[in-house]
Amino acid sequence: MTRPHLILNDELTWHDRKKWNEALSRLRDLFSHHKSDLSEMGRLARGLKGQIAAVDHFIQLNTAQVCPNCQKVCCINKHGYYDYQDLIYITALGLTPPLYGESIVDTAPCQFLSEYGCAIERSIRPFRCNWHFCTDLIDFMSAGPAKPLREFNLQFKKLQALRQEMIDYFFFILSRDNNLDVP
Numbered sequence: 689m690t691r692p693h694l695i696l697n698d699e700l701t702w703h704d705r706k707k708w709n710e711a712l713s714r715l716r717d718l719f720s721h722h723k724s725d726l727s728e729m730g731r732l733a734r735g736l737k738g739q740i741a742a743v744d745h746f747i748q749l750n751t752a753q754v755c756p757n758c759q760k761v762c763c764i765n766k767h768g769y770y771d772y773q774d775l776i777y778i779t780a781l782g783l784t785p786p787l788y789g790e791s792i793v794d795t796a797p798c799q800f801l802s803e804y805g806c807a808i809e810r811s812i813r814p815f816r817c818n819w820h821f822c823t824d825l826i827d828f829m830s831a832g833p834a835k836p837l838r839e840f841n842l843q844f845k846k847l848q849a850l851r852q853e854m855i856d857y858f859f860f861i862l863s864r865d866n867n868l869d870v871p
């Protein structure tokens with residue numbers, strides 16, 4: 689169970705730039721100055737990245753059939769920002785978040801939506817983007833062959849568990865070692 693945290697919690701948003709930058713800078717400091725304490729995080733994050741990549745083909749096959757006909761595309765700008773768990777994940781991978789465009793309202797089309805779909809590789813998209821399946825998509829997937837769907841469901845459960853393990857481990861390390869805490 690992830691414990692509540694002063695800065696790394698559901699309240700963290702890019703729109704509060706001061707807190708966002710502070711969280712990023714603390715995370716970078718943590719990962720660069722406490723490599724040995726957090727080395728397991730890199731392994732977990734790389735495992736999760738591989739697991740997300742493993743479901744890419746199946747999702748892509750299905751979205752390619754359903755999404756081009758969509759009348760109400762779900763990719764609006766507010767979904768394109770990382771949350772605090774995404775930030776922990778990409779920092780553990782040694783990556784940095786994209787530079788978000790200024791003055792784009794949350795309800796506008798997502799700034800990463802290109803004519804070919806999402807411009808961000810699936811394995812490092814905001815996690816919410818990877819588990820959003822609208823009714824049309826679910827219906828289409830359910831009407832397809834059962835075996836690939838079963839395999840996908842299994843892989844998807846695995847990746848959710850891996851992500852939880854990574855986040856739990858991160859907060860376990862922080863709380864075990866108070867001097868690593870992010871105030």
Ligand code: SF4
Pocket residue numbers: 751754755758759760761762763820821822823824825
């Ligand atoms: S996932 Fe569903 S809502 Fe989103 S673009 Fe595809 S069809 Fe539309």
Ligand code: SF4
Pocket residue numbers: 762763764767768769798799800801802805806807808813814817
């Ligand atoms: S999938 Fe990509 S384009 Fe769609 S909301 Fe997420 S980041 Fe934006």
